[in-house]
Amino acid sequence: MHLKQYKLFGIVLLTLTLAACSSTEEKAASIIDQSQNAGAVVPADGATTKGYSDEADIAGTELSAEELGAEFSDPQSLLSKRTIYFQYDSSQVQQDFIPVIAAHAAYLLQHPNYKLVLEGHADERGSPEYNIALGEQRAKAVSRLMEAQGVPPAQITIVSYGEEKPAVDGHDEAAWQLNRRVELVYEGVK
Template sequence: MKLNNTVLVLAMSALLLTACADTEDKDPSLLDGNQAGTGIGDASTNGLNNGSEIGGSNMYGSNSGDGASSLGPEFSDPSNPLSKRTIYFMLDSSQVQQDFVAVIAAHSTYLLANPSQHITLEGHGDERGSREYNIALGEQRAKSVASMMKIQGVSDSQISIVSYGEEKPAAFGNDESAWELNRRVEIDYQGK
């Protein structure tokens, strides 16, 4: 029995370390089209590929951060990728899906053109897993988005990262439709 507990502790430690592993800024897997999850219970995003299907206020990028009111009209135009400020992830994954590469590229281009603008990348997870695991996974998700932006030339000084784990859900519920809305990174503009 003691051997089984030791193996379980080692397996959980390895999983946690894998989720917390830092990626290099130039990790090519962040940009290629092979954005599969980890294979651990991956679920479909059911059409949430670009963040635009989520209705209601404050659900797909109308974040109410201090800088949101100073943003231009392109941020409220639903046909502009800048209006999408939520990046969704597969279960147990911090890999950016191909569907969100254009959204991240648009925000990167905007930040390059506006060097006094700053953002906070807020990482989130669903309620499954321990609090510590979800904090680590939310941070890794935010770091994945930040890495893609930095590869495109965005300055480190323009990007802050915070992880809320499961603490600030976008949707309440104990089913896949709620969980997929909570596995996300929100891009919050802080103002100039």
């Protein structure tokens, strides 16, 4: 590992440690408070914009893997992984996904004209309001890690779909596991 990678890993580890220190009560209160913003688009700076009922209102020009670069199509590259999965009822980023998030943060820093939409999702368990809030908390967790690595908040947008856009249909743990996620969608000028 290069010195730069060690520093980046240290920053990510520190961020996770600080995030883990927040109390369960604060997290629960935050999720409950955010449920009032169901269906909202949340820029990374935390401001909530209501009234987006049509995806076209928030969608930019999505970039394909080919437009982003060869590393997005290479299965050996961390950039080819654009889905971050979560444990049941959790918005804590798992250790396995820290290097993936770090790679995407570094890419964004090298490409300031690109924006990243973090789409938060949940499985079907829980109320629709709770799942919107949980999807938002998951997307915010990824955003915080990227911002800790220097990505400007203006380059990140958070959207929560809750349980509304499952990756797979099904009513068992195998399906639920794939539906608890944040998808990384790049937008920019083609």
